[in-house]
Amino acid sequence: MTAGHVTKARAMIRKGTVPGRGLDLVDTDCAGLVLRVTRNSATWMRKSKTGTVRIGDAAVITLTQARDQAERIRLAVPGTHDPRMETRIYEAALARTGSEEEALDAAWPEEDPETQTAEERRRDGPWVLGDLIDAYLAWKLPKLKAGRWRASYEGYLRHPELSGLSMSTVASLDLEALLGVRQRLLEDGATKRSAAKRVIGQFRDAMTWGWKEQPIRCRLVRVNFPWWDRLTVDYAAGKRDHVPTVEELARTLAVAERYRSLGQTEHATGAGLLGALWAVVLTGQRTGALVTTQVGSCVPQFSNVLPGWTAIGWPGEVMKSKLPHALPVPPAAWAVIERYRQEDARGREAPAPWMFPSRRGDGHVSYLAINQLLSRLQGLREGKAAPGKPDLFAIYAIRRWTPHDVRRGIATFLGERRLGGAAAAILDHVDGRAEERERTAAVTRLHYDRAQRMDLKAEGMALWVAAIMEAYEREREVLARVPLPPPPPRPVRKPATRRRKPALA
Numbered sequence: 001m002t003a004g005h006v007t008k009a010r011a012m013i014r015k016g017t018v019p020g021r022g023l024d025l026v027d028t029d030c031a032g033l034v035l036r037v038t039r040n041s042a043t044w045m046r047k048s049k050t051g052t053v054r055i056g057d058a059a060v061i062t063l064t065q066a067r068d069q070a071e072r073i074r075l076a077v078p079g080t081h082d083p084r085m086e087t088r089i090y091e092a093a094l095a096r097t098g099s100e101e102e103a104l105d106a107a108w109p110e111e112d113p114e115t116q117t118a119e120e121r122r123r124d125g126p127w128v129l130g131d132l133i134d135a136y137l138a139w140k141l142p143k144l145k146a147g148r149w150r151a152s153y154e155g156y157l158r159h160p161e162l163s164g165l166s167m168s169t170v171a172s173l174d175l176e177a178l179l180g181v182r183q184r185l186l187e188d189g190a191t192k193r194s195a196a197k198r199v200i201g202q203f204r205d206a207m208t209w210g211w212k213e214q215p216i217r218c219r220l221v222r223v224n225f226p227w228w229d230r231l232t233v234d235y236a237a238g239k240r241d242h243v244p245t246v247e248e249l250a251r252t253l254a255v256a257e258r259y260r261s262l263g264q265t266e267h268a269t270g271a272g273l274l275g276a277l278w279a280v281v282l283t284g285q286r287t288g289a290l291v292t293t294q295v296g297s298c299v300p301q302f303s304n305v306l307p308g309w310t311a312i313g314w315p316g317e318v319m320k321s322k323l324p325h326a327l328p329v330p331p332a333a334w335a336v337i338e339r340y341r342q343e344d345a346r347g348r349e350a351p352a353p354w355m356f357p358s359r360r361g362d363g364h365v366s367y368l369a370i371n372q373l374l375s376r377l378q379g380l381r382e383g384k385a386a387p388g389k390p391d392l393f394a395i396y397a398i399r400r401w402t403p404h405d406v407r408r409g410i411a412t413f414l415g416e417r418r419l420g421g422a423a424a425a426i427l428d429h430v431d432g433r434a435e436e437r438e439r440t441a442a443v444t445r446l447h448y449d450r451a452q453r454m455d456l457k458a459e460g461m462a463l464w465v466a467a468i469m470e471a472y473e474r475e476r477e478v479l480a481r482v483p484l485p486p487p488p489p490r491p492v493r494k495p496a497t498r499r500r501k502p503a504l505a
Helices: 003-015 063-075 081-096 100-107 118-124 129-141 147-156 175-187 195-211 246-258 270-283 331-345 367-377 404-414 420-427 442-451 452-480
Strands: 023-026 032-038 042-048 051-057 298-300 310-314 325-329
Touching: 003 032, 003 042, 003 331, 023 042, 023 081, 032 063, 042 063, 051 063, 063 081, 063 100, 063 147, 118 129, 129 147, 129 195, 129 246, 175 195, 175 310, 246 270, 246 367, 246 404, 270 325, 270 404, 270 452, 298 452, 325 331, 325 404, 367 404, 404 452, 420 452
Parallel strands: none
Antiparallel strands: 023 032, 032 042, 042 051, 298 310, 310 325
């Protein structure tokens, strides 16, 4: 199409020679641009599969301007632009002022997040993905229970694949771009499928929150359908049924103590971490709550009925049940836990307030540190066999287990002795399979949690701790007869070289 075609069309209207109901002149240089000529007017239109948008009267808008508007319509970002409204504004401003620059400024104002300050962008929009994630996390994290999930939740939303889009406007994101992110997560070989599902799932949650709570700043006002709901990762967690035996748990403790240093260049396992591993095996508590145990929450000699026993208490906010939980600990178990705390205190100016203090800083050990210790004993690094690292679990015939598996071990051990109710009370959950005498029934759960049923818990703890300690003494004696392997040679390092100072002129 040329300017001559436009002039001829307007002449046909003026002379009344438009055939029939009119005609459409198609521009071959601009996809979708059409000049619709009727008996009364010549109007620029932009046609596409999603619909037709009126650009404006050919008496006001030139062919070059119409092509520019058609291209802007094609590139318009849903939620940020409404082409039907903006083309009307453009036509009216152009007719009123005759200035193409003023018309463009009125209809298609430039929004460039990179030219704004972060404060201006967060206040006025348009938000980029990084702004949305920051705001969503500020809203979401306080609602999560303190512990491992809160600590890891943010990491999924700040995955490198999403970080690469952090300066992309929320409104410019589309299904194709995020399907690419999903494909790279599933095929990079470094991200587990379960982690990929969390990254994509939490991205969907953040987008839905922005769509509902901050649609203006996100420029999602005109988005009628949440396209991000089509992002899914097919994954279902398998049901774990591994139940470690008393002997395997006791042997692990003996191995962890004997191999506190696993290499010439590695630090020895800290006393706080070893104490936490012992506490996991002896009490079966969830690691997220266990590692936060404070010295002040432990009450020695708490009962005349249980001489020498110590009670440990946890507030409801760290428990999965959301209710306070107390546990009686037999003297033998408490002596081991306290021994490692005292060992840690000898290297400090003042004892730490935590039962399981971290070797680094003033905090407590991380729940992840327990899993990492078990991985090191298995010769693993990031879930894979590390070259040159022995698998002590395989050497000493220990099947792999996780801290949560200990809970199944305790439940099975006490259930076989018809003390399923004691196991449920110790582990702070309901055992629906227990018989009438031993069941912590759901209808009486509130009473049990408030009264704590220390006598019932003590009955189960006495049997479990005695079994672990007896097995530990046997395993330690057997291990003592096995000579330690020679330490691996220290890696050869390059000699340090001193840099010569440049000669003074």
